[in-house]
Amino acid sequence: MPRHDASELAIRLGREAEAVCRHYLSSGHRAGRYWLVGDVQNNPGRSMFVRLIGPEGGKGAAGKWTDMATGEHGDLLDVIRETLGLVDFRDVAEEARRFLALPHPEPEKTRTPTGNTSSVASGSPEASRRLFAMAQPIRGTLAEIYLSGRAITSLSGTAALRFHPRCYYRPDERSPTEIRPALVAAVTDLAGHQTGAHRTWLAPDGSGKAAVETPRRAMGDLLGHGVRFGAADEVLAVGEGIESVLSPRQVLPRMPMLAALSAAHLAAILFPPSLRRLYVLCDRDPAGDGARDSLLTRAASFGIEAISLTPREGDFNDDLRRHGADALGAALKDQLRPEDARRFMEG
Incomplete structure (x- = not known):
């Protein structure tokens, strides 16, 4: 796959970062602007964090992740590859396109607040x-x-x-x-x-x-x-x-x-x-x-x-x-x- 196609897929996944995490990193949970989980294989824990909010590219981009226990980092294409055990990138891209074609719920920040915070966005x-x-x-x-x-x-x-x-x-x-x-x-x-x-x-x-x-x-x-x-x-x-x-x-x-x-x-x-x-x-x-x-x-x-x-x-x-x-x-x-x-x- 051309590099620009992979970059475009990563950007599109980043726009749905919370939905991606809820689907592929289900052992974790949201904490503010991040998704916390044990590692990129979806084990329980808190050492890996995924940015849920950020620009589409560059430093701090939505979908970028870092595992503080190992120093590993990557994007949501890497999450799909590791959690599903895929080897061929074409399979990773196919799975990403399948996921992006599904309907996804709105992220937490746009839902009706559930805390003691009246009209402000929950978790903000x-x-x-x-x-x-x-x-x-x-x-x-x-x-x-x-x-x-x-x-x-x-x-x-x-x-x-x-x-x-x-x-x-x-x-x-x-x-x-x-x-x-x-x-x-x-x-x-x-x-x-x-x-x-x-x-x-x-x-x-x-x-x-x-x-x-x-x-x-x-x-x-x-x-x-x-x-x-x-x-x-x-x-x-x-x-x-x-x-x-x-x-x-x-x-x-x-x-x-x-x-x-x-x-x-x-x-x-x-x-x-x-x-x-x-x-x-x-x-x-x-x-x-x-x-x-x-x-x-x-x-x-x-x-x-x-x-x-x-x-x-x-x-x-x-x-x-x-x-x-x-x-x-x-x-x-x-x-x-x-x-x-x-x-x-x-x-």
């Missing part, structure tokens, strides 16, 4: 800002009870977290909307502008996450941004999950930290211009290893000293809950630069 940055504005401070709420159950009791500098007692939850597109309590986190860019939100739906008594299939979901523009605790200057610690980041903060209360919300987004965070040293809070899993390595390489290319902080267990919240704050503090002190231990640790 504006919807995330409205949701966060409608939430309340977490002191004295189920969100505080939930975090306390995760051994996170020091909540200074956590203005990015709020509680919504009646946050909409929809299991899937065919199910009715439910109302559940949720921990809501603001996702912001380097300038502090909110671009998205993350929701953790909670059990009715705050004893844990809600008993639903996907108790955590993000919305809005996430890539490069994160949930911020403290204002970063020369030193910043970054990790995946909110609890995984808040756990080291129990013993490093003055160190600025950021939760990127997934391994894929961790690898793609944007660096503050003044940043000189970056601590990467690792999770012990393959996706976390890939994100760490990618982030360390990117930081080095900017002249930023990057240091991995490794938990004893699966993540730092596991360490905090199983071994306590004193043991966590001692383990982190051994991994920090001495000047940072003196500057950011209590006592």
Whole structure:
């Protein structure tokens, strides 16, 4: 097939990027402007992200994907080839043309909103800002009870977290909307502008996450941004999950930290211009290893000293809950630069 024909097919697939992902990458889910899945073979996970919105070609084009665990990248023709196990490109092109001839539902952003966001598009940055504005401070709420159950009791500098007692939850597109309590986190860019939100739906008594299939979901523009605790200057610690980041903060209360919300987004965070040293809070899993390595390489290319902080267990919240704050503090002190231990640790 001529190269321009392949490019035209990729562009046409990009216009239907969400429908392509729902069909061929059904193990994943939408998160804001991206589709998250384990890999290009459609295994469950979150290390591969596909752009659902973007220009038709060039950098950031709709349909382009990257797997942060392996460094692989490509377009939606590659997705069709890998998920179906096709070898001959003519077969890939034939399958793409077959798919494009089918009727497809409108993407999420054009549907009637299903969250607490009135007339704005569901999943948009504006919807995330409205949701966060409608939430309340977490002191004295189920969100505080939930975090306390995760051994996170020091909540200074956590203005990015709020509680919504009646946050909409929809299991899937065919199910009715439910109302559940949720921990809501603001996702912001380097300038502090909110671009998205993350929701953790909670059990009715705050004893844990809600008993639903996907108790955590993000919305809005996430890539490069994160949930911020403290204002970063020369030193910043970054990790995946909110609890995984808040756990080291129990013993490093003055160190600025950021939760990127997934391994894929961790690898793609944007660096503050003044940043000189970056601590990467690792999770012990393959996706976390890939994100760490990618982030360390990117930081080095900017002249930023990057240091991995490794938990004893699966993540730092596991360490905090199983071994306590004193043991966590001692383990982190051994991994920090001495000047940072003196500057950011209590006592």
